[in-house]
Amino acid sequence: xxxxxxxxxxxxxxxxxxxxxxxxxxxxxxxxxxxxxxxxxxxxxxxxxxxxxxxxxxxxxxxxxxxxxxxxxxxxxxxxxxxxxxxxxxxxxxxxxxxxxxxxxxxxxxxxxxxxxxxxxxxxxxxxxxxxxxxxxxxxxxxxxxxxxxxxxxxxxxxxxxxxxxxxxxxxxxxxxxxxxxxxxxxxxxxxxxxxxxxxxxxxxxxxxxxxxxxxxxxxxxxxxxxxxxxxxxxxxxxxxxxxxxxxxxxxxxxxxxxxxxxxxxxxxxxxxxxxxxxxxxxxxxxxxxxxxxxxxxxxxxxxxxxxxxxxxxxxxxxxxxxxxxxxxxxxxxxxxxxxxxxxxxxxxx
Amino acid sequence: xxxxxxxxxxxxxxxxxxxxxxxxxxxxxxxxxxxxxxxxxxxxxxxxxxxxxxxxxxxxxxxxxxxxxxxxxxxxxxxxxxxxxxxxxxxxxxxxxxxxxxxxxxxxxxxxxxxxxxxxxxxxxxxxxxxxxxxxxxxxxxxxxxxxxxxxxxxxxxxxxxxxxxxxxxxxxxxxxxxxxxxxxxxxxxxxxxxxxxxxxxxxxxxxxxxxxxxxxxxxxxxxxxxxxxxxxxxxxxxxxxxxxxxxxxxxxxxxxxxxxxxxxxxxxxxxxxxxxxxxxxxxxxxxxxxxxxxxxxxxxxxxxxxxxxxxxxxxxxxxxxxxxxxxxxxxxxxxxxxxxxxxxxxxxxxxxxxxxxxxxxxxxxxxxxxxxxxxxxxxxxxxxxxxxxxxxxxxxxxxxxxxxxxxxxxxxxxxxxxxxxxxxxxxxxxxxxxxxxxxxxxxxxxxxxxxxxxxxxxxxxxxxxxx
Numbered sequence: 001x002x003x004x005x006x007x008x009x010x011x012x013x014x015x016x017x018x019x020x021x022x023x024x025x026x027x028x029x030x031x032x033x034x035x036x037x038x039x040x041x042x043x044x045x046x047x048x049x050x051x052x053x054x055x056x057x058x059x060x061x062x063x064x065x066x067x068x069x070x071x072x073x074x075x076x077x078x079x080x081x082x083x084x085x086x087x088x089x090x091x092x093x094x095x096x097x098x099x100x101x102x103x104x105x106x107x108x109x110x111x112x113x114x115x116x117x118x119x120x121x122x123x124x125x126x127x128x129x130x131x132x133x134x135x136x137x138x139x140x141x142x143x144x145x146x147x148x149x150x151x152x153x154x155x156x157x158x159x160x161x162x163x164x165x166x167x168x169x170x171x172x173x174x175x176x177x178x179x180x181x182x183x184x185x186x187x188x189x190x191x192x193x194x195x196x197x198x199x200x201x202x203x204x205x206x207x208x209x210x211x212x213x214x215x216x217x218x219x220x221x222x223x224x225x226x227x228x229x230x231x232x233x234x235x236x237x238x239x240x241x242x243x244x245x246x247x248x249x250x251x252x253x254x255x256x257x258x259x260x261x262x263x264x265x266x267x268x269x270x271x272x273x274x275x276x277x278x279x280x281x282x283x284x285x286x287x288x289x290x291x292x293x294x295x296x297x298x299x300x301x302x303x304x305x306x307x308x309x310x311x312x313x314x315x316x317x318x319x320x321x322x323x324x325x326x327x328x329x330x331x332x333x334x335x336x337x338x339x340x341x342x343x344x345x346x347x348x349x350x
Numbered sequence: 351x352x353x354x355x356x357x358x359x360x361x362x363x364x365x366x367x368x369x370x371x372x373x374x375x376x377x378x379x380x381x382x383x384x385x386x387x388x389x390x391x392x393x394x395x396x397x398x399x400x401x402x403x404x405x406x407x408x409x410x411x412x413x414x415x416x417x418x419x420x421x422x423x424x425x426x427x428x429x430x431x432x433x434x435x436x437x438x439x440x441x442x443x444x445x446x447x448x449x450x451x452x453x454x455x456x457x458x459x460x461x462x463x464x465x466x467x468x469x470x471x472x473x474x475x476x477x478x479x480x481x482x483x484x485x486x487x488x489x490x491x492x493x494x495x496x497x498x499x500x501x502x503x504x505x506x507x508x509x510x511x512x513x514x515x516x517x518x519x520x521x522x523x524x525x526x527x528x529x530x531x532x533x534x535x536x537x538x539x540x541x542x543x544x545x546x547x548x549x550x551x552x553x554x555x556x557x558x559x560x561x562x563x564x565x566x567x568x569x570x571x572x573x574x575x576x577x578x579x580x581x582x583x584x585x586x587x588x589x590x591x592x593x594x595x596x597x598x599x600x601x602x603x604x605x606x607x608x609x610x611x612x613x614x615x616x617x618x619x620x621x622x623x624x625x626x627x628x629x630x631x632x633x634x635x636x637x638x639x640x641x642x643x644x645x646x647x648x649x650x651x652x653x654x655x656x657x658x659x660x661x662x663x664x665x666x667x668x669x670x671x672x673x674x675x676x677x678x679x680x681x682x683x684x685x686x687x688x689x690x691x692x693x694x695x696x697x698x699x700x701x702x703x704x705x706x707x708x709x710x711x712x713x714x715x716x717x718x719x720x721x722x723x724x725x726x727x728x729x730x731x732x733x734x735x736x737x738x739x740x741x742x743x744x745x746x747x748x749x750x751x752x753x754x755x756x757x758x759x760x761x762x763x764x765x766x767x768x769x770x771x772x773x774x775x776x777x778x779x780x781x782x783x784x785x786x787x788x789x790x791x792x793x794x795x796x797x798x799x800x801x802x803x804x805x806x807x808x809x810x811x812x813x814x815x816x817x818x
Contacts, residue, residue, distance in 0.1 A: 046818045051465040054416065055458040058449060064423050065446035072438020072514070079427025079434070080762040086424055087773045091780060094417040098784060101413035104818050105791050148431075148764040290439040291509070291516045301447055309454045316458055319469055 003299060004289035007070035008272070010302060012265040014066055016258045018059035019130070019168075020175075023257055024250075025049040025056055027176015029096065029123025030169075032116055035180065035191050039109070042116060043329045046100060048183045051320045053100065055313055057093070069298055073147060073288035074272040081141060081149025081273075082133060085156055089126045096122025127172040128165040132156055135164025135210070138218055138267050140274030143281045150277070160213060167210040170203035171260075175253040178237065182246040185323040193241060196249070200238040207234060211260070214267055223266035230259035354761045356770040357429040360777065362743075364421055366736055367781050371415035371788075373735060376490060376537065377544025378408040379483035381580075386476050396569055403800040404548070407792060409464065414788045416457070421777065423449075429770065433750055433760035440506045440517045441496055444524070448492035455485030490540075491533050498529035500751050501742070502602045508754070515754065531598050535591040539738070541584035542697055542731040548577030549704070551796045553724035556714060569800060571714065574724070578704045581731075585698025592691070593648065600649035600657070603752060605667065606745035608660045609678045610687040611645050618656035620645035624688070630681045671753065678747040686741035693734030700727050 036042035068075040103115040142150045180192035211227045237252025275281035382405045389397035426434050459481040505522030552574030600607045612630040622644035627637045643653040667676040750760045
């Protein structure tokens with residue numbers, strides 16, 4: 001395999017990591033106003049993703065950095081071309097990021113309600129826009145001979161792009177609901193599971209429509225297989241959620257997202273950003289990549305450190321494997337928010 | 351305004367703003383790690399209280415630092431796509447390494463630290479804050495290596511076919527003398543800010559010492575002395591490392607050195623002006639206070655050393671790079687250079703005086719002015735680091751990559767001025783709101799006092815625990 005091909009796959013893996021991990025914490029944010037009936041519920045939901053959301057977001061930064069280093073022309077055309085869409089994503093991620101930290105710092109229902117609304121918007125907007133962005137990457141965008149994007153924000157909001165956006169939005173919401181049913185106990189676990197089944201009624205048709213459209217216009221034999229397997233995994237996940245097998249359900253949505261990313265990247269190959277203006281203006285794995293030396297250096301770095309990152313992030317999930325309940329976030333006196341058990345010096349849970 | 355000018359303003363605003371939060375993240379993460387270590391070793395509950403007190407302050411600050419950092423990575427592609435295309439092969443490598451090696455470590459272990467108090471053994475829990483702190487400083491190294499390459503490009507060649515820069519040695523890039531010099535300078539300057547914040551926190555409480563329990567008075571006296579010690583040591587270390595940088599700058603970017611002094615014609619020996627009244631455009635100055643030999647000494651370590659003037663360097667650059675204007679905006683470089691040094695030295699000097707006034711077995715000063723200066727002195731190092739970054743980035747102009755790529759060649763081709771106006775307006779307003787909220791929360795937290803051993807704040811029972 002050539003080094004640019006290896007980096008194309010690695011970037012797909014990084015986006016898979018991002019969608020599988022941040023996907024569920026976006027989902028939890030989207031469901032915050034739906035499943036969080038009172039402050040204790042909402043704190044329970046936020047604390048369920050609390051230890052990991054920031055680490056999950058680094059997958060995006062790494063995907064961005066890897067694209068910059070391995071395919072500078074792709075990074076340059078994509079980021080400048082999708083300027084306003086990325087601006088919206090950035091604003092959402094900024095607001096959402098500080099929400100988690102600031103929300104509990106002032107004890108006032110109005111203060112918390114504002115941050116809760118911000119968490120919802122800051123989760124839903126990127127969940128939608130990443131789908132719009134990826135659908136457009138696969139579909140191709142107007143690029144001139146210098147690989148400069150010549151469209152605007154509305155160019156991206158075509159029906160295929162919007163279908164992609166609604167697909168990621170609903171899939172992340174489903175993934176988040178299943179994550180909550182896996183990570184919590186008590187009434188919220190039941191509610192999350194019921195919500196998962198209901199979201200599936202929307203997510204499954206949307207995902208099916210999106211994958212079928214993608215395969216009809218951009219598909220290949222290999223990606224027909226991954227798209228088919230993604231559909232099977234999704235149906236399996238919904239069935240497992242319905243039967244109360246939360247671990248299997250979560251595995252199912254994670255595999256669905258991974259296979260969906262694989263399908264989209266497979267459809268894209270060997271382009272990285274096709275031009276709808278003229279095929280000869282497209283950016284490809286070959287003409288957008290860095291030099292052999294840079295790719296070699298970065299390959300060594302990735303081969304050594306990616307397993308290390310996976311090991312310690314995996315360990316984090318192991319440390320926080322226990323289901324959270326309302327009692328864990330201090331149901332009694334919950335409105336005050338932060339009472340810690342006298343036994344522990346500082347409670348990690350309260 | 352053009353896309354170029356607007357993008358420069360946006361990059362300046364977002365970068366200066368981002369760096370308000372970065373130094374405190376670097377400094378406080380290590381300080382908290384040290385405090386928690388001290389608690390574990392000495393079993394003194396006072397250290398646990400301080401760990402929690404500064405730990406929470408660290409988290410408020412960290413949140414803003416992280417989210418504004420995402421913008422930095424995206425902006426290269428969004429606003430500077432021509433630059434990204436040209437340098438990605440070289441410049442992308444340290445950025446990708448920063449994410450993979452440092453950001454993951456920082457964020458993952460911080461999550462473990464925040465939520466792991468009763469899930470990990472004390473030693474393992476301590477290790478998480480150390481790893482997060484190391485990740486933070488490591489990330490600073492990668493980003494400074496990337497910046498150093500723009501100041502002093504090494505380990506690359508320009509491919510004659512693609513007309514893009516191409517990495518030839520990652521070792522040269524990561525051991526760039528400019529990076530090796532700038533990392534310690536930034537690192538110690540971070541502690542200048544951290545020390546000042548610690549001083550302000552201690553002083554605020556000691557100014558109200560009469561209302562406090564005696565235990566708290568002793569605690570905050572310790573905080574104050576700790577902050578003063580950190581600030582003084584950091585001021586000295588920042589000055590020493592800055593001095594090393596000055597000599598590198600003289601040999602690597604002589605125009606920046608000349609513009610730092612507004613020295614138009616080569617002099618040996620060269621004096622250093624503390625102030626100048628009058629124009630800085632090379633005409634006769636009206637009045638200035640000068641220290642003889644000092645500029646020669648700073649730039650060359652030799653009091654009689656030759657320092658090249660702007661006009662002389664300009665002639666050499668025209669010969670080397672072709673016709674053009676290679677001067678930065680001299681009043682900006684001249685004043686920011688002085689303000690950087692001045693604010694830093696003033697912070698160090700005040701810390702020295704403070705250490706003397708609070709020396710052991712002496713009653714704390716009663717004068718309210720002592721406390722006012724100690725609290726408001728917190729702005730000095732912030733102004734110093736801001737001036738420093740404006741100096742070093744503006745002093746590199748008209749280049750983005752010195753001697754290789756100009757700023758005007760770096761801007762995105764397809765981005766319209768109106769898009770940048772929209773993004774700049776949104777970032778500026780959003781950042782202002784964030785600063786107001788984070789500042790309010792930080793001050794509120796400091797005023798709430800150090801939590802006692804059970805995790806409750808001294809004065810506000812609803813205050814600090816770490817989780818959300």
